Amino acid sequence: MRQNVLGPRAVPETAAPSPDQVDGSVLAVEGLRVRYPGASAEAISDISTVLAAGDRVALVGESGSGKSTTGLAVGGLLPRDAEVTADRFAIDGRPQPLMAPGVLPRRRPDVSMVFQDAMTCLDPVSTIGTQLRTVLRDATGASRAEAKVRAAEWLRRVGLDDTVRVLGSRPYELSGGMRQRVMIAIALCSRPRLVIADEPTSALDASLARQAMGLLTDLVRESGAAMLMISHDIDLCAEFTDRVLVMYAGRIVEEVASERLHTAAAHPYTRGLLASVPTLAGAGAEWLSAIPAPTGESGGCDFRARCRYATDRCAELPPLEAGVRCWHTADVLAAPGAAAPAVPPPSLREISLEEVPA
Ligand SMILES: Nc1ncnc2c1ncn2[C@@H]1O[C@H](COP(=O)(O)OP(=O)(O)O)[C@@H](O)[C@H]1O
Ligand code: SF4
Ligand SMILES: [Mg+2]
Structure with a gap:
């Protein structure tokens, strides 16, 4: 067993519990690895972390470092021919099957994802109302009438008060900022235990990005879910999370409390x-x-x-x-x-x- 050579002061204050302490964890991952077909190296190697309910964790690093691959692996949305393995992988304490090569990827029901490009994630031909109601009915078992009421409530929660117009609109009829709010509503209305947001605000200008980050983190906090915020913007991420995981070339190279990022990294x-x-x-x-x-x-x-x-x-x-x-x-x-x-x-x-x- 390797000695811990660092003094106690140097240990990140918000360090995640070890995978031995995962009772009650929302996400417990150990040794997660992904290799894309034909690639000479793994896109991510030996990713281990534990998120408890309410944890807000940032995954940062530059383009190509493996952030999205990590998020997609956790969300069960990798391409079907990607090889994914893990020593341990549990969501809400339940071990999760990893996809075998050739198995069609399926979204994990307890995990919601928010992506940068709402236009490609939302169904272009269905109205926002139809899309919200479908998720509400599928994920929460709401009746048709309940789903209708809750869809409008969710739009108000994400700051879209003109509910009648938005519910009847198709994605292309809304602005980029409105679409992003709709995607946040769709992601949260299914009551996920874990929300993975992959560059959720990169398509927005700086002030809209900050608003959307604030909205997303507030709603996640209210819901009691855990959040994995993926971004290349290390400072923006740190502002809205408690802990930062830094990735380089497919590995986590540092974990540090967000409030101590600039002083302790x-x-x-x-x-x-x-x-x-x-x-x-x-x-x-x-x-x-x-x-x-x-x-x-x-x-x-x-x-x-x-x-x-x-x-x-x-x-x-x-x-x-x-x-x-x-x-x-x-x-x-x-x-x-x-x-x-x-x-x-x-x-x-x-x-x-x-x-x-x-
Ligand atoms: N669908 C894919 N097929 C093959 N290689 C991929 C695919 N997606 C990502 N990669 C490779 O995996 C590595 C990590 O990429 P990615 O997870 O997208 O990084 P990030 O989100 O940090 O920019 C990169 O080398 C990238 O080229
Ligand atoms: S970052 Fe890597 S190369 Fe640089 S000193 Fe540390 S271990 Fe060595
Ligand atoms: Mg990415």
Whole structure:
């Protein structure tokens, strides 16, 4: 058994319970892995986490890091030919079957998903009223009359007071912000135990995005469900969640309490991600497009080709200990008298594209 080399102060305050303590958990995942057909490497490797009722957890990382794959695997919506395995996978304490290759994916009834593009998720030819009533009747057993009343109630809850018009509209007749609210209503009205929101506000402008995030998190909190918020926007996510999981190349590399993100994040990649936030629309965006996909060749830390702290030891995969998967951070925190995670933040702007392996 590996020793925990970090002092108690360094352990994330809101660290998830271990998978041994999953009684009452909404989601308990251990060793989740996904490989797409023909891919040389797993898209996600060894993802483990536990969410309790009411937990609001962010999954952040740049494009290609495996966030959506994680969400789709948990929601049971991966393509039918993807290979998915896990050592343990339970929702609301009930073990869930993983899809075998070739088995048609099915949405898990206790899990709702909200996606970025409401236009492609909503049925383009049915009215909003029909779609809401169908979900209400299927998921909650509501009668036709009850579903009609509740559909209007749900629209009001998401701030769409012109219920008669919205219920009679088809998706293309609504604005992007209204469609996103409708999708939130549809996701929540089935009384899910877990809500997975994958870039739910990326199609909206900054102020509408913040409103929609606030609405979604308020409704999830009222319902008592857990929430997994997926986004590349680390600061927006942290604002609306309690805990942040940072992904790089298909693995969780750091877990940190949202309120301590800027002061306690210790992994060199997380520090770089935070340092690059103001430039996401400019130089950062160029860097994002250069993120290497997992190659599956190294077996070591996937970040080492671009990490200023890398040593020979990084050819071996570091464990996720006390919330951080990094040999250097573990050494820093284990040093006598270390008062705080002392990894100086490298700016991603300092990492030239030439350093990124092809
Ligand atoms: N349907 C798919 N088929 C094959 N590869 C995929 C598919 N979806 C995603 N991938 C690959 O899996 C990795 C993770 O992608 P994804 O989960 O979409 O990341 P993120 O949501 O963080 O941008 C990437 O290398 C991506 O190219
Ligand atoms: S120091 Fe090593 S283990 Fe830590 S992020 Fe850098 S390459 Fe990875
Ligand atoms: Mg994605």
